[in-house]
Amino acid sequence: MSNTKVKKSFFHKLRNKYRLAIFNEQTYEEVWQMRLSRLNVFTVVGSSAIILVLLIILLIAYTGLREYIPGYPDGDQRRMLVRNYNRVDSLVAEIEKRDKFFESIKAVVQGEVPPSEEEMLQDNGISKPQKVDFEISKEDEAFRQRVEAEEKYNLAVLPEGKMIPELNQIYFYSPLKGIVVKEFRESESHYGIDIVAKPGDTVLSIMDGTVIFSGWTVETGYTMMVQHSSDLISAYKHNAKLLKKAGDKIAAGEAIANVGNSGELTTGPHLHFELWYQGNAVDPTKYIIFE
Missing domain, CATH: 2.70.70.10 (Glucose Permease (Domain IIA))
Known part of the structure; x- marks a missing residue:
């Protein structure tokens, strides 16, 4: 029972209304007043803090201020990272080509047949391109013949007055x-x-x-x-x-x-x-x- 009374008294205190007033020191006239409770104060302060935090996060995420955060790379460092990544990728490709070249030489020295280009592509997971045959519809053939007949004797001339x-x-x-x-x-x-x-x-x-x-x-x-x-x-x-x-x-x-x-x-x-x-x-x- 005592715990319940304590909780009720706590929430009751949060909801208790208080009046904040400002008086003129010379005339003791009330200049401004506002009624509020502890719960209102906590709500306003908490909401303001959350909004302020969100604004700071957005400001850092979408402006150049993020570069001033310790540990975050600046523009030059990011460009260097991209350039180094491309260089590493090119080096890996060159090393793979060199290894294939050495394997081919080794096969020739040992009297074996070096792998063909198609086999190399299959080993790298690249399938051989397949030939695709497209069928021409009757409508497409009729349209093509009509355009060829119209353009057969046409001479291409640039628009009048146009400079090249x-x-x-x-x-x-x-x-x-x-x-x-x-x-x-x-x-x-x-x-x-x-x-x-x-x-x-x-x-x-x-x-x-x-x-x-x-x-x-x-x-x-x-x-x-x-x-x-x-x-x-x-x-x-x-x-x-x-x-x-x-x-x-x-x-x-x-x-x-x-x-x-x-x-x-x-x-x-x-x-x-x-x-x-x-x-x-x-x-x-x-x-x-x-x-």
């Missing part, structure tokens, strides 16, 4: 100094420019390259095409004479042809010049000065 940064870094020789009488026009399927000059004027190569075509066509007459580095191809059409043949190596600025009026698609002496980059026709006037 890679070509801006290359110095091109002008193939011919003259007046550009017809510009690059995609809408008219004119994938180059026409430069008027005197008959017999020398046509130069814009870059180092290899002649991939040098001959006669009905529409463009004496035509030459040169393969350059950086996925570039230059074409020179309607010439009077070709100075290089297919397979010749030419240097930048070297003479390759003479201006003429050959072929059916011409109305006077001029050079039709085209520049192709990665299979796309580009406007030469954006990268080369002709006048």
